[in-house]
Amino acid sequence: MxxxxxxxxxxxxxxxxxxxxxxxxxxxxxxxxxxxxxxxxxxxxxxxxxxxxxxxxxxxxxTQRKVSDAARAAQAQQNQRDAHARRMISLYAPLEFAPIRERARMFYSRNRSLRHTGVKASEEVAKRLAEARATLADTTTGPARASRIEDFRRYRVIFTSDRHIHQVLSVPDDEAKRQEQESAAARRAQQIRGSVLVVAALDADSAHDVAYSYEAAPEWLEQGWKAAHV
Ligand SMILES: [Zn+2]
Structure with missing residues (x-):
């Protein structure tokens, strides 16, 4: 053959x-x-x-069996690339127009081994954003996926006392439900002596990453969301 x-x-x-x-x-x-x-x-x-x-x-x-297995495996890989792309956009898109030192702080906080290696954070961030947008715009196996800051949603993250994520909740649009969730999350955090943080991200998985990296650029992560949702 x-x-x-x-x-x-x-x-x-x-x-x-x-x-x-x-x-x-x-x-x-x-x-x-x-x-x-x-x-x-x-x-x-x-x-x-x-x-x-x-x-x-x-x-x-x-064989048809081999085709089905290969197709499922390829699709699973594509889904993983999409998930990674959503994380990159959720972390870096709000910092895209931030001063270079802000982008550098975020990038090196997540890539400590690249510090002092000559790898330029601003170039890496631009590259990762471009790759992520291309990945989510690829229509080979379905319509383009959401990839803009305007598509971010709010997530309420409950941390344990040792700063691990205990729970990630999608913040409801409805005001009454939102307040109910806020109180419940505060009670839960108190029970486990943890804390609560609200972040914006493309999906709940990405919200994990944003929450863990939040301290690297809190103002910019917040501003990016606000600018897109006025
Ligand atoms: Zn046919």
């Missing part, structure tokens, strides 16, 4: 018609990126083909 012509990028239920045989009403399709003669990806999201599992199996010369 020669070099495969496709690479499995993931699995999606957004496309339900097989791009090979035209069969419709499929539960999901496999996203296939064309490869060039050297086996490198040869295209962007627009060039991706969506095949049903059986047609993908024929195109790759694989």
């Amino acid at each position: 020669g070099t495969p012509k496709w690479k499995i990028k993931g699995i999606t239920d957004d496309f339900t018609e097989c791009g090979c045989c035209g069969r419709r009403g499929l539960k999901r399709t496999v996203a296939l990126m064309p490869l060039d003669a050297d086996g490198n990806e040869d295209g962007t999201a627009e060039d991706v083909a969506y095949y049903g599992t059986s047609c993908a199996a024929i195109a790759l010369g694989w």
Whole structure:
């Protein structure tokens, strides 16, 4: 068998018609990126083909089982890249226009080993933000994901007494429910001798990271949220 012509990028239920045989009403399709003669990806999201599992199996010369397993694994990887991208945006987007020393403090607080190595924090932050935005804008296996500060939500984080995260709660939009949550969180924090912090982030996972890194740039993390939600 020669070099495969496709690479499995993931699995999606957004496309339900097989791009090979035209069969419709499929539960999901496999996203296939064309490869060039050297086996490198040869295209962007627009060039991706969506095949049903059986047609993908024929195109790759694989069993359907192998196609399904590879598609699930590729999708899991994509989901992990998305989660990482949301963390990077939640941490660094509010500091994007902050003074260089603010970005440096945040970056080195999270990457202590890179201190004094000549790695420039401002360049690294810009690079990570650009990568994160590209990741979330990639439409290979579904619509673009939220990636702007305007998309941040509020999370109430309860810390234990030794500054580990005990609980992360999404802050409700409704004022009465919000106050109820605030009181309940304060009571819980008191019981465990912990503390409460409200942060803004793209999702609850990212809120963990923002909460742990909050002290590196509290004003900027707060201002970024406020500027986007006036
Ligand atoms: Zn087909």
